[in-house]
Amino acid sequence: xxxxxxxxxxxxxxxxxxxxxxxxxxxxxxxxxxxxxxxxxxxxxxxxxxxxxxxxxxxxxxxxxxxxxxxxxxxxxxxxxxxxxxxxx
Numbered sequence: 001x002x003x004x005x006x007x008x009x010x011x012x013x014x015x016x017x018x019x020x021x022x023x024x025x026x027x028x029x030x031x032x033x034x035x036x037x038x039x040x041x042x043x044x045x046x047x048x049x050x051x052x053x054x055x056x057x058x059x060x061x062x063x064x065x066x067x068x069x070x071x072x073x074x075x076x077x078x079x080x081x082x083x084x085x086x087x088x089x
Contacts, residue, residue, distance in 0.1 A: 009039050010053060013046070014084055017059060017076035024062060024075035050074050058083055 001009070016033045017025060025033075027047040034041060041049075053059040058080035061072035 005039075006049075008037075009034060009041075010049060011084070011087065011089070012037050012039065013049060013053065014058060014076055014080050015089060017074060018081060018084060018089075021076065024073035026071050026073060028071070030074065053080070 012034055013030055016030055027050060028043045030050070031041060031043045031046040034046060050059055050061070054061060056079075058077055059074050060077055061074055063070060063072045
């Protein structure tokens, strides 16, 4: 994947999470949404991209404290919303 494609993928993930506010989404669902834009990546690769976005403070992961084993719900942060806004989304 080229650097430009990575930028578009990450923007796609942020836009999906912005639309899913306040609930967030699982990485598996985000992978389905990314496929609609021809980013045919497996869930683990989407999760890696989300972790990169989390290190930048653009998204955060929330897990249910009562669940024994559950994938985290990813949510966009205020910084993520501001970044999308600055890019005209």
